[in-house]
Amino acid sequence: MIDTDDVLRDTTRRTGVEHVVNVQLSTEFGDFLAAGYRDHDRGEEQMALVYGDVRGDDVLTRLHSECLTGDAFRSRHCECGEQLSAALRVIVSEGRGVLVYLRGHEGRGIGLLDKLRAMRLQAEGLDTVEANLALGLPDDARDYRAAAGILHDLGVRSVRLLSNNPRKRDALHQNGIAVSERVPLLIPPREENLFYQVTKRERLGHLLPHLPVDLSRTADTSSTTG
Template sequence: MLVHGDVRGREALVRLHSECLTGDAFGSRHCECGEQLSAALKAIAAEGRGVLVYLRGHEGRGIGLLAKLEAMKLQSEGLDTVEANLALGLPADARDYKVAADVLHDLQVRSARLLSNNPRKREALLRHGVEVSEQVPLLMPPHQENLPYLLTKRDRMDHYLPHLDAVVQRT
């Protein structure tokens, strides 16, 4: 967890970032995780206050690194990210955000402006007693390598990614 400024009270800028070794450390263009992490840190710094909760154990939407690599192989063979996880006998998304909510409670964050495109993160914080006053999108420009992945997130997992419409119309 990284905390910048006084985050106690209302409307702290918050990023719940799921661990992604391939994107965060190695700059994989299969996902947008590394770019989102960098953008979130810049937004928090510009805001002058905020929290980044880095969620270990969330690799591959909670399936772990080895299973994620197996799923990526299946994706290279034509399955989308949801289908690949299910083909491996794993859930499409196994992440739990209770620990993140607990961290925010400990920091006395009463409401968050959540840096996320994922409606499930918002729902989880609300379920665990953290008000979300705003969901602030982190819209990264898509790359040829991650466009199918992003479209799956938008179309099958309800992520807010409206900027993809223009990209799809051009292709």
């Protein structure tokens, strides 16, 4: 006989995450299974929203980095909240998929208070990369090992990744999750976040072909607080 506790301990040892609880969660987008995890490597509590049977290959998947200002307060200085809503809608329309909500990723991993400090520097004219570096912080400190561990636990073998960021694709590959396709998640820019989105394309390699090819930096420095 197999001891369930032994299986759980082995899974935690291999992935770094412990599956703690499942509960049905009704949202404006649809009814999901909310799967709660504890990330023992980084000390974070994580959650995946699961729609349908996601065991197997080619599962539509979004790795969504926590963004309090965008997700909860609907700040217009980034497109995070709109991406979150769009991802949940497309997962439901697909009939099958996962959104892994990654806590500890605020400000691309620098934390909420440093993100707010970086936003103040952006309001003074720096772009989002320059602001992080000016604070002595990396331009992107996010880690996706926990996300891969959650997907492994859910039985996901390969994903169709809802993302414009090649780093997420590479991180999943490095952690044993195959990416069969990258599915763009393009949000029309607003005046307040156009420069921010262009900076992600030009400085961080995000694939955002819907944005203008040329953008006058001086014309948009008032819109750089995302």
